Amino acid sequence: MTSTRVRALIESDVPDILKIEYSVFPHSTWTSNSFQTCIRSKSGYAYGIFLKRKLIGYIVLHVIIPEAHIVNFAVDMEYQSQGFGQELLSYIFKKLKKLKIKSIFLEVRVSNAKAISLYKKFNFKPIMIRNKYYKNNNEDGVVMALFFNGLLPK
Numbered sequence: 001m002t003s004t005r006v007r008a009l010i011e012s013d014v015p016d017i018l019k020i021e022y023s024v025f026p027h028s029t030w031t032s033n034s035f036q037t038c039i040r041s042k043s044g045y046a047y048g049i050f051l052k053r054k055l056i057g058y059i060v061l062h063v064i065i066p067e068a069h070i071v072n073f074a075v076d077m078e079y080q081s082q083g084f085g086q087e088l089l090s091y092i093f094k095k096l097k098k099l100k101i102k103s104i105f106l107e108v109r110v111s112n113a114k115a116i117s118l119y120k121k122f123n124f125k126p127i128m129i130r131n132k133y134y135k136n137n138n139e140d141g142v143v144m145a146l147f148f149n150g151l152l153p154k
C-alpha cells in the first residue's frame with residue numbers, strides 16, 4: 001500500500017512546489033515569492049501531500065472565516081489520476097470544517113474536465129462564468145462554490 005503524508009507547507013518546500021507548478025501550469029504567474037507569501041500569511045493555508053517524503057501535490061487556500069478560496073491546487077503529472085488530489089482535498093475539508101468554514105470558492109478553466117469532475121464529486125456547483133478570464137488564451141473561467149449548509153445564498 002502506498003503511504004502518503006499531508007502536512008502544512010514550509011518555505012523550504014517552495015523549490016519543489018515550483019517544479020510541479022511550472023510543469024502542470026505552463027502559463028502560471030505564480031512565483032517563488034507568491035508561495036512564500038501564502039505560507040507566511042495568517043490567511044494563507046498551504047498543504048502538501050508527500051509520498052515517501054517527496055512532494056507530489058499541494059493546495060493553497062486563502063481563508064477568511066467563514067469563507068475559503070482555493071487559489072492553487074496541483075498534483076505532479078506523474079502522480080495524477082491516482083487518487084492523490086482527492087486525498088488532499090478530503091484532508092483540507094476536515095480542517096476547514098473544524099474552522100467553521102461555511103463556503104469554499106474556486107475558479108477553473110472551462111476546458112479542465114478533470115478538475116471540474118473532481119470538484120463536482122465534492123459537491124461544488126458552478127455558480128458563474130467569468131468570460132475570457134484566462135489571459136493566455138482568453139479562456140472562460142467557471143466559478144464553483146460549495147456551501148456546507150447545502151444552501152445557495154439568496
Ligand SMILES: CC(C)(COP(=O)(O)OP(=O)(O)OC[C@H]1O[C@@H](n2cnc3c(N)ncnc32)[C@H](O)[C@@H]1OP(=O)(O)O)[C@@H](O)C(=O)NCCC(=O)NCCS
Binds near residue numbers: 080109114
Ligand atoms: C486536478 C488535479 C489536482 C486532480 O488531482 P488528481 O490526483 O489527478 O485527481 P484524483 O486521481 O484524486 O481524481 C479524483 C477525481 O478527479 C477526476 N479525474 C481524475 N482523473 C481524471 C481524468 N483523467 N479524466 C477525468 N476525470 C478525472 C475524477 O472525478 C476522479 O474521481 P474518480 O477517480 O472517482 O473517477 C490534478 O489532476 C492536476 O494537478 N491537474 C492539473 C492542474 C489543475 O488542473 N489544477 C486545478 C486547477 S483549478
